[in-house]
Amino acid sequence: xxxxxxxxxxxxxxxxxxxxxxxxxxxxxxxxxxxxxxxxxxxxxxxxxxxxxxxxxxxxxxxxxxxxxxxxxxxxxxxxxxxxxxxxxxxxxxxxxxxxxxxxxxxxxxxxxxxxxxxxxxxxxxxxxxxxxxxxxxxxxxxxxxxxxxxxxxxxxxxxxxxxxxxxxxxxxxxxxxxxxxxxxxxxxxxxxxxxxxxxxxxxxxxxxxxxxxxxxxxxxxxxxxxxxxxxxxxxxxxxxxxxxxxxxxxxxxxxxxxxxxxxxxxxxxxxxxxxxxxxxxxxxxxxxxxxxxxxxxxxxxxxxxxxxxxxxxxxxxxxxxxxxxxxxxxxxxxxxxxxxxxxxxxxxxxxxxxxxxxxxxxxxxxxxxxxxxxxxxxxxxxxxxxxxxxxxxxxxxxxxxxxxxxxxxxxxxxxxxxxxxxxxxxxxxxx
Numbered sequence: 561x562x563x564x565x566x567x568x569x570x571x572x573x574x575x576x577x578x579x580x581x582x583x584x585x586x587x588x589x590x591x592x593x594x595x596x597x598x599x600x601x602x603x604x605x606x607x608x609x610x611x612x613x614x615x616x617x618x619x620x621x622x623x624x625x626x627x628x629x630x631x632x633x634x635x636x637x638x639x640x641x642x643x644x645x646x647x648x649x650x651x652x653x654x655x656x657x658x659x660x661x662x663x664x665x666x667x668x669x670x671x672x673x674x675x676x677x678x679x680x681x682x683x684x685x686x687x688x689x690x691x692x693x694x695x696x697x698x699x700x701x702x703x704x705x706x707x708x709x710x711x712x713x714x715x716x717x718x719x720x721x722x723x724x725x726x727x728x729x730x731x732x733x734x735x736x737x738x739x740x741x742x743x744x745x746x747x748x749x750x751x752x753x754x755x756x757x758x759x760x761x762x763x764x765x766x767x768x769x770x771x772x773x774x775x776x777x778x779x780x781x782x783x784x785x786x787x788x789x790x791x792x793x794x795x796x797x798x799x800x801x802x803x804x805x806x807x808x809x810x811x812x813x814x815x816x817x818x819x820x821x822x823x824x825x826x827x828x829x830x831x832x833x834x835x836x837x838x839x840x841x842x843x844x845x846x847x848x849x850x851x852x853x854x855x856x857x858x859x860x861x862x863x864x865x866x867x868x869x870x871x872x873x874x875x876x877x878x879x880x881x882x883x884x885x886x887x888x889x890x891x892x893x894x895x896x897x898x899x900x901x902x903x904x905x906x907x908x909x910x911x912x913x914x915x916x917x918x919x920x921x922x923x924x925x926x927x928x929x930x931x932x933x934x935x936x937x938x939x940x941x942x943x944x945x946x947x948x949x950x951x952x953x954x955x956x957x958x959x960x961x962x963x964x965x966x967x968x969x970x971x972x973x974x975x976x977x978x979x980x981x982x983x984x985x986x987x988x989x990x991x992x
Contacts, residue, residue, distance in 0.1 A: 590619035648724030
């Protein structure tokens with residue numbers, strides 16, 4: 561893994577571990593390569609390989625020829641040849657491993673147009689000019705984006721890289737369509753007073769240059785170790801039974817994540833034993849349709865047409881057996897002969913490794929505790945309610961006289977209690 565601040569140092573040296581790019585594993589740089597041949601000496605009479613790998617801003621690497629036979633090691637700042645002037649970079653790889661890397665990237669050491677020379681080790685004056693040019697890049701990028709917006713150009717300027725001698729600035733941009741930036745270059749040359757070079761990069765190359773943190777919590781693969789970008793299609797997500805949600809499948813670049821291809825071959829090998837999900841199973845009870853597959857456990861769930869709520873779990877061998885019988889125009893009695901309905905309680909078992917309480921202590925239902933009656937309250941005699949009629953004023957004789965003889969008083973009827981007949985007592989009429 562590489563530090564995110566390695567590419568933003570003023571003098572080209574990493575800020576993270578303070579080892580200036582010369583760690584034991586050389587893991588402070590983007591797209592770093594571990595030199596596993598560093599401790600091996602060459603045979604007698606064998607000359608060292610003259611190729612050297614030099615890194616520039618944001619992981620850009622080039623190969624150069626050490627024609628002056630300079631004693632170079634990883635982390636040295638060198639002045640290299642450019643198309644006009646010179647550039648400043650940091651040595652990331654030397655020795656025989658550079659030959660292997662150049663062969664892997666199809667770069668020939670004899671190609672003088674692409675493989676340039678290393679002039680010398682950078683002096684302090686070279687480093688000061690380089691660091692001053694690096695300080696201008698960030699405010700320069702803000703102005704450049706504003707100029708592009710004023711000219712209504714459909715482009716995004718993602719990064720600016722000055723040459724080591726501050727004689728040229730390279731503008732990296734991304735765009736969906738072709739952009740006519742001739743007027744923009746005139747504005748840049750008038751404002752920044754330097755030679756301008758425009759270079760269009762893809763969205764994935766932009767994410768690789770700038771870096772970032774992916775959804776997995778680690779640095780982007782394209783900015784740390786991934787060098788070749790393979791095409792990723794939505795079929796890779798379908799084979800892995802992932803949700804076709806573009807927000808979850810897209811990476812920092814806005815394209816499909818490169819990691820969708822990492823486990824695709826394993827899924828394709830596992831799916832060879834599975835029948836196609838479009839094939840229906842014909843039984844005497846009805847026609848069954850596939851609803852779900854579990855690639856890791858080798859199970860498939862089927863449901864009858866019209867009974868979509870009842871799923872039946874089958875293994876891949878059982879499903880292939882039923883399909884083979886259907887090809888012979890034979891029907892199975894029912895799926896219940898092969899499997900039972902999916903009624904499973906999934907319980908996750910966790911190990912208590914840190915001395916904490918059980919993680920499932922709140923999963924069970926609460927027990928209902930019966931409340932015991934208070935014996936002291938039950939033994940107390942029931943107190944009679946106070947007669948509220950005494951507090952009321954006496955009714956007049958005219959009101960009493962107005963009551964009909966057949967009508968009963970409400971107060972008297974409420975005071976009387978009805979007694980329920982006791983079923984245990986025998987009826988005298990029953991004995992007769």
